[in-house]
Amino acid sequence: DQQVKQNSPSLSVQEGRISILNCDYTNSMFDYFLWYKKYPAEGPTFLISISSIKDKNEDGRFTVFLNKSAKHLSLHIVPSQPGDSAVYFCAATRVYSGAGSYQLTFGKGTKLSVIP
Amino acid sequence: DGGITQSPKYLFRKEGQNVTLSCEQNLNHDAMYWYRQDPGQGLRLIYYSQIVNDFQKGDIAEGYSVSREKKESFPLTVTSAQKNPTAFYLCASSFDTSYEQYFGPGTRLTVT
Numbered sequence: 001d002q003q004v005k006q007n008s009p010s011l012s013v014q015e016g017r018i019s020i021l022n023c024d025y026t027n028s029m030f031d032y033f034l035w036y037k038k039y040p041a042e043g044p045t046f047l048i049s050i051s052s053i054k055d056k057n058e059d060g061r062f063t064v065f066l067n068k069s070a071k072h073l074s075l076h077i078v079p080s081q082p083g084d085s086a087v088y089f090c091a092a093t094r095v096y097s098g099a100g101s102y103q104l105t106f107g108k109g110t111k112l113s114v115i116p
Numbered sequence: 117d118g119g120i121t122q123s124p125k126y127l128f129r130k131e132g133q134n135v136t137l138s139c140e141q142n143l144n145h146d147a148m149y150w151y152r153q154d155p156g157q158g159l160r161l162i163y164y165s166q167i168v169n170d171f172q173k174g175d176i177a178e179g180y181s182v183s184r185e186k187k188e189s190f191p192l193t194v195t196s197a198q199k200n201p202t203a204f205y206l207c208a209s210s211f212d213t214s215y216e217q218y219f220g221p222g223t224r225l226t227v228t
Contacts, residue, residue: 043120045219103161103164104217
């Protein structure tokens with residue numbers, strides 16, 4: 001049972017345009033969401049995150065939007081650059097009571113290709 | 117220069133052999149994690165450890181074992197009981213109060 005879904009395996013966008021990557025989740029206990037970027041044969045790198053108390057978080061060209069009622073989040077990249085070409089993973093977690101690590105549940109990823 | 121190191125980058129083994137993947141971090145992180153990635157799949161959690169000498173099974177722990185004798189190190193052993201060991205293995209770490217996990221470069225294991 002996939003709790004975090006990225007339904008688009010791939011996305012192609014022209015350089016300079018907006019890239020929109022989508023993510024849906026089914027577990028209503030999730031309250032923190034992260035986006036990771038991954039190049040081939042490398043580990044993922046953290047990009048941006050959002051807490052369930054917010055509906056938007058911006059960091060430079062990257063903005064994440066959260067719609068809790070729809071259990072949907074999206075990552076916007078504006079403007080898109082060829083260096084943004086990578087696989088983007090959506091991840092979700094929930095706060096544990098007390099100290100402890102936070103397990104991330106990942107989607108399958110969306111491969112973004114930015115065409116020069 | 118802080119970070120997570122995984123060695124080796126590529127590893128080849130014969131079927132039936134156990135193999136140990138190394139993961140070391142110098143970020144002073146409390147928690148460490150092992151994930152597996154298969155083509156077209158997301159990252160699936162194998163094991164995680166919140167503190168030294170303690171670890172918990174993730175979603176796909178069967179056929180794997182770990183140890184956490186030092187805060188900096190979290191080696192993963194892929195045993196002969198793992199039915200499909202060929203995959204890309206990623207180690208990650210985080211502070212125990214942080215959601216953000218930092219990943220190593222990964223080890224690609226091929227078993228023939």
